[in-house]
Amino acid sequence: MLGIGKRDTTILLVVAFMALAAPIILNPFPANSAMAQFNAGYPDLMQRFVIFGIFAIGFNILFGLTGYLSFGHAAFLGAGSYAAVWMFKLLSFNVIPAVLLSIVVAALFSVLIGFISLRRSGIYFSILTLAFAQMSYNLAYSVLTPLTNGETGLQVYTSDPQYLRGEGDPIVTHLFGLEMRAKETLELGPWAFDFSVGYYFCAILMLISFYISIRIFRSPFGLMLRAVKSNNHRLSYTGLNSRPYALTAFIISGAYAGLAGGLLAAMDPLAGAERMQWTASGEVVLMTILGGAGTLIGPVLGAGFIKYCENIFSKINENVLHSWFAALPDGLETGLVWVASKFVGEGWHLTLGLMFMLVVIFLPGGLVEGGQRIGRALRRRRGQDEPGRSAAKEPAE
Amino acid sequence: MDAIILQILNGLDKGSAYALIALGLTLIFGTLGVVNFAHGALFMIGAFCAVTVQRLMQLSHTEIDESRTDFLGNPLQVEVPYLESWFGPELGQALISWSVPLAILLAIPVMMLVGWIMERGLIQHFYKRPHADQILVTFGLAIVLQEIIRQFYGANPIPTPAPDALRGSVDFGVWLGFGPGVIFYPVWRFVYFLFSLLIIGGVFAFLQFTTFGMVVRAGMADRETVGLLGIDIDKRFTLMFGIAAAVAGLAGVMYTPILSPNYHMGMDFLVLSFVVVVVGGMGSLPGAVLSGFLLGIVQSFASMNEVKAILPGIDQIIIYLVAIIILLTRPRGLLGRRGVMEE
Numbered sequence: 001m002l003g004i005g006k007r008d009t010t011i012l013l014v015v016a017f018m019a020l021a022a023p024i025i026l027n028p029f030p031a032n033s034a035m036a037q038f039n040a041g042y043p044d045l046m047q048r049f050v051i052f053g054i055f056a057i058g059f060n061i062l063f064g065l066t067g068y069l070s071f072g073h074a075a076f077l078g079a080g081s082y083a084a085v086w087m088f089k090l091l092s093f094n095v096i097p098a099v100l101l102s103i104v105v106a107a108l109f110s111v112l113i114g115f116i117s118l119r120r121s122g123i124y125f126s127i128l129t130l131a132f133a134q135m136s137y138n139l140a141y142s143v144l145t146p147l148t149n150g151e152t153g154l155q156v157y158t159s160d161p162q163y164l165r166g167e168g169d170p171i172v173t174h175l176f177g178l179e180m181r182a183k184e185t186l187e188l189g190p191w192a193f194d195f196s197v198g199y200y201f202c203a204i205l206m207l208i209s210f211y212i213s214i215r216i217f218r219s220p221f222g223l224m225l226r227a228v229k230s231n232n233h234r235l236s237y238t239g240l241n242s243r244p245y246a247l248t249a250f251i252i253s254g255a256y257a258g259l260a261g262g263l264l265a266a267m268d269p270l271a272g273a274e275r276m277q278w279t280a281s282g283e284v285v286l287m288t289i290l291g292g293a294g295t296l297i298g299p300v301l302g303a304g305f306i307k308y309c310e311n312i313f314s315k316i317n318e319n320v321l322h323s324w325f326a327a328l329p330d331g332l333e334t335g336l337v338w339v340a341s342k343f344v345g346e347g348w349h350l351t352l353g354l355m356f357m358l359v360v361i362f363l364p365g366g367l368v369e370g371g372q373r374i375g376r377a378l379r380r381r382r383g384q385d386e387p388g389r390s391a392a393k394e395p396a397e
Numbered sequence: 398m399d400a401i402i403l404q405i406l407n408g409l410d411k412g413s414a415y416a417l418i419a420l421g422l423t424l425i426f427g428t429l430g431v432v433n434f435a436h437g438a439l440f441m442i443g444a445f446c447a448v449t450v451q452r453l454m455q456l457s458h459t460e461i462d463e464s465r466t467d468f469l470g471n472p473l474q475v476e477v478p479y480l481e482s483w484f485g486p487e488l489g490q491a492l493i494s495w496s497v498p499l500a501i502l503l504a505i506p507v508m509m510l511v512g513w514i515m516e517r518g519l520i521q522h523f524y525k526r527p528h529a530d531q532i533l534v535t536f537g538l539a540i541v542l543q544e545i546i547r548q549f550y551g552a553n554p555i556p557t558p559a560p561d562a563l564r565g566s567v568d569f570g571v572w573l574g575f576g577p578g579v580i581f582y583p584v585w586r587f588v589y590f591l592f593s594l595l596i597i598g599g600v601f602a603f604l605q606f607t608t609f610g611m612v613v614r615a616g617m618a619d620r621e622t623v624g625l626l627g628i629d630i631d632k633r634f635t636l637m638f639g640i641a642a643a644v645a646g647l648a649g650v651m652y653t654p655i656l657s658p659n660y661h662m663g664m665d666f667l668v669l670s671f672v673v674v675v676v677g678g679m680g681s682l683p684g685a686v687l688s689g690f691l692l693g694i695v696q697s698f699a700s701m702n703e704v705k706a707i708l709p710g711i712d713q714i715i716i717y718l719v720a721i722i723i724l725l726t727r728p729r730g731l732l733g734r735r736g737v738m739e740e
Contacts, residue, residue, distance in 0.1 A: 069529045120724060123432055123528050123679075127671050128724060131717040134668055143710030278668065282536060289533060342548055350548070353540030360534040361522070 008214050011297055015210055019203040022046050023193045030190030037315060040308050043183055043196035049304045050199070050206040051263045056287040056299030057206075057213050058256020062249050063285070064294035065222060067229035069126045071281050072113065072133030076106040076254040078140065078276035080261025082147065085154045085271045092165040093156075093173045095180065095201070095266040099259065106258020107251050114250035118243055121232065133278055140273040153272035173266050175201060180267060198267050205263065206300075209256060214296060216252070225249050257284075286352070290359050292366030301367050306352070313351055316344040399570060399579045404697045406569065410586040410655060412693020413593035414440075417648035418670040419677060419685035420597060421641035427617045427680045428634045431520055432528055434535040437667025438542040439642045442511060443504050443649025444658035445546055448555050450500035454480055454493045495560045497653055504650045505643050512642025516635050539663065547660040559585040559654035585654050592651050596644060597686055603640075604682075613637055617680075672720040678733025688731055692716050 002009065018025065027041030040046065059073055080102035087098035117128040140148040148154055156162075173180045175197070183196035216222045227235050228242045235242045265271050274280070283306070291302025321337045321344070328336065343351045363370050418440055425433045457478040465473040481489030492499070519538065523531050558564065563584045570580035604610035616623045616630040623630045649658070656662065673692055677684030698704060700712035723730065 067529070069532065116721065116725065120728060123532070124675065124724060124728070126529075126532060127675050128721065130668060131672060131720050135714045135717040138713035139710055142713050279664075285533070285536075347544060347548060349540060350544035353537050353544060357534055357537035357541065360530060360537060361519075364526075364530065 002211065004211075004214050004218060008218065008296070012207075012211060012214060015297065015300060016207050019050065019207060020200075022049070022203070023195050023199070027191060027193055031192045032190060037320075038312060040311065041193060043181075043194055043199045045307065045311050046196075046199045047202050047263075047267050048307050050202045051260050051267070052284070052287060052303040052307055053300045054202075054206050054209050054263070055257055055260035055284050056291065056303040057209055058253040058260070059284045060253075060288050060293060060295075060299040061213055061216060061225075061256070062253035063288055064299075065217070065225035065229060066246050066249050068118070068121065068246060068250070069285070070117075070129040070250075070253075071126050071278060071285070072117075072129030072131075073253070073257050073284055074276050074278065074280035075113070075133040075136040076110055076257035077261040077264070077280065077284075078136065078271070078273065079109045080106045080258030081265045081271035081275055082140075082154055082261075083258070084262040084265035085156065085269055086147075088156045088162075088173065088265070088269050089154075089160040090163060092162050092169060093171065093269070094164070094169075095173050095175050098173075098266055099205075099262040102258045102262025102265070103255050104258075106261065107255040109258075110251050110254025111247075114247050114254065118246050118250060130278055130281070133276060133281055137273055137276040137278070140276060148271070148273060151273070153270055155270050173198075173269055202263050202267070205259065209259065210296075210300065217296060221245070221248070286356050288366075290356065290366050292368030295366070295368045298366050298368045305367065309351070309355075310348060313344050313348040314346075317341075318345075399575050400701070402570075402573065403580050403582075404701060405694055406580070406582050406586075408694030408697030409590045409690070410693075411696065412690035413590050414648050414652050414666065414689075415670055415673045415693055416686045416689025417593050417596060418645055418666055419673040419689045420600060420682060421645040421648075422670055422674050423677070423680060423682050423685040424600075424637055424641040424644070426674070427682070428613065428637045429516075429520070429524065431523065432531050432535070433520075434532055434667065435515070435539040435542060436535075436641075436645055437663035437665070437670065438539040439508065439511065439645040439663070440649040440652075440666055441543060441546065441658065441660065441663030443508060443646030444557075444653050444662060445550060445649075446504040446507055446646060447497050447500040447557050447650045447653040448550060448658055450503050451493075451496040451557050454478065454496045454499075458482075494562075497557055497559060497650065500650045501647060504646045508643040508646030509639040511646075512639035513635060515642070516638040520638070521631075521635075539667070543660050543663060550660065552660060554657035554659040556657045557653040559588075563588055589651050589655065593648070596647060600640070600644065601682070609633065669716060672716055676720050676723045676730055678730025681730065681732045681734065684730055684732030692719065695719060 002012075004012065023041050023043075023046065025041075026046065027039045029035035029039050031039075040049075055073075055077060059070070062068055062070060083102040083105035084095075084098035087101050091097055113129065113132045117125055117132065120128060141150055170177065170179050178197050180198035180201065181196070183194050186193045186195065224242075224245045228246055232242055261271075261275065264275070287302035287306050288299045289302070290305060291300065292298030318337060318341050321340050322333070325333045325336050325340075341347070359366060365372075418436060421439070422433060422436050425431055425436070455478055457476040459474050460477045460482070461472045462475045463472050465475075467473050478489060478493060480492050483489065484492065515538070519534065520531075523534060566581040566583050567587075568577055568580070569582040571577050573580070604614055612623065612628055612630070613633050616628075616634065620630055649662075669692075670689075673689045674685055676692065677686070677688035696712065696716055699715040705712060
């Protein structure tokens with residue numbers, strides 16, 4: 001279907017189902033119960049899931065396929081955000097031109113950076129991209145203030161021209177009149193499910209991006225990119241110049257990052273330089289690795305996992321911990337709470353760093369590899385019970 | 398002329414810090430072949446050694462001072478640091494005021510230990526893995542280290558002043574024959590510069606004039622052959638990792654009076670130090686030192702108002718710009734050997 005293989009279609013359908021039914025799946029606990037804090041089904045968070053999913057899918061096209069580790073992708077995210085907000089300022093609050101321009105701007109920007117950075121590979125490439133991203137970040141804060149509004153961040157003011165704005169248009173971001181923040185709440189007994197326009201807009205774009213990434217993975221071009229990763233030297237010995245392929249991958253992933261940045265701005269028309277900081281680049285690297293670099297579904301999983309943990313972990317504070325461990329004896333409780341409080345709330349980054357280290361050390365293939373290992377172990381056990389079924393299929397990607 | 402000298406001087410202290418961190422990075426890369434993204438965190442831990450020593454020295458207890466009274470006529474309760482009651486007020490005060498230089502004594506063993514644990518516990522398992530994995534795991538480690546520091550010391554910068562005797566500025570221009578009051582320069586920055594020269598000289602002398610250093614240099618050139626000669630090169634490389642960590646730590650300790658330590662100072666310096674290493678030439682120790690000082694001075698020239706008037710914002714990006722130009726025109730860096738990481 002759609003020109004992709006059977007297994008890929010299954011993956012696409014599963015992701016599509018998960019994305020479209022997310023408001024229900026992610027809200028398994030009744031709204032007023034104690035477990036409601038683990039619900040993730042509200043629009044704000046779900047939007048971040050899919051937006052960072054797009055970012056990670058794009059990053060994976062570069063890192064997962066070609067093996068070039070870029071530490072500067074946040075620059076494209078930031079550029080996309082700025083471009084989108086400028087469209088809001090100049091044209092209207094319609095998101096279509098904003099998203100389109102953010103893709104174009106980020107792609108052009110990545111042509112420039114990619115053309116220079118890709119002259120080197122390995123660690124030099126990482127450092128070059130890092131240098132470019134830091135440069136953009138510093139410039140956005142200082143000289144480019146007329147374009148970026150410096151530390152305040154770029155936002156839309158009532159005095160902005162907005163040439164295409166019609167009479168009755170809403171003054172929040174909208175899609176031809178359909179407000180992004182509009183939502184429909186469905187109440188089923190104690191459960192409440194929010195279906196928001198903004199979320200579905202992002203989710204559909206995410207599915208399109210995901211589909212394109214599947215096509216790239218399975219295309220001859222994708223095979224070429226894998227060849228760059230596995231043996232660049234041999235590729236050049238066969239008389240092929242690998243740089244145009246790598247550059248194309250770089251531009252595609254830059255455009256994805258721009259789309260993600262544009263969507264961030266479309267959900268909340270605000271852009272700040274901190275989106276370009278290199279810790280933000282580190283974050284997308286984390287998501288891709290955590291999910292599984294080079295796999296189709298890995299980046300989406302990683303992005304969702306990290307954003308979910310971030311949200312949940314930073315919400316927990318000492319009071320919550322005390323209520324969890326209340327059943328324990330006093331001394332033990334205080335000790336446990338003291339230890340646990342270092343890892344939640346403000347300390348969420350500590351957990352993130354530890355998680356990241358553990359994944360790189362023990363599970364270089366990320367969550368996907370973890371799933372495969374568990375699957376293989378299960379199959380092996382079943383195989384012992386009834387021989388003949390142990391002829392396992394090769395693991396899914 | 399005086400403006401030029403002033404800018405050179407201004408660049409020296411930052412350049413010294415870059416040079417020290419880059420030296421450690423290069424030592425690790427040259428010996429173990431590992432790209433250590435956690436090196437900035439080691440610099441930061443060194444700085445917090447100084448904070449720790451300062452806090453320990455200021456530990457105090459309350460005493461009743463009979464000679465002074467509050468407004469009701471009762472004897473006044475005063476906080477007296479333990480050091481003062483042990484060594485007498487003068488020596489005690491002097492010790493407290495010299496807490497930053499004294500922190501070196503704590504920092505050396507602590508940093509060696511941290512380096513040893515890092516290498517044995519984590520990095521040795523990554524020698525055979527690709528560079529990308531090394532970058533990623535040390536990046537994760539850097540996050541963990543800086544978050545741990547933040548848990549214990551908070552997120553705000555902690556002021557750690559220089560010793561009283563070394564505070565203030567000297568009229569440096571007079572020594573060079575300019576009029577008085579033309580070039581003022583803080584004393585501590587001089588101290589920092591001299592200190593860094595001392596450390597750099599020490600590391601080079603250690604590598605050049607001791608048997609141990611000779612073996613390490615041989616190992617950097619050809620690890621396998623040294624191993625075949627029956628020398629346990631791994632053990633020596635581990636020690637070199639410790640030394641590199643100590644160099645970064647000492648750079649951090651002495652930098653605290655210039656920049657109040659905060660938990661993310663390591664990351665800020667790390668990015669620049671990598672640029673320094675790359676400009677100097679991956680794996681070249683003299684290159685790292687040279688480009689450290691050079692980039693520090695270039696940066697200080699770029700932040701002159703006259704330069705900024707022509708090229709606004711140049712001070713923010715000059716280092717990266719230099720790095721990009723060097724990488725594109727001379728990929729092995731200023732003093733890099735041909736064929737080492739030239740990809």
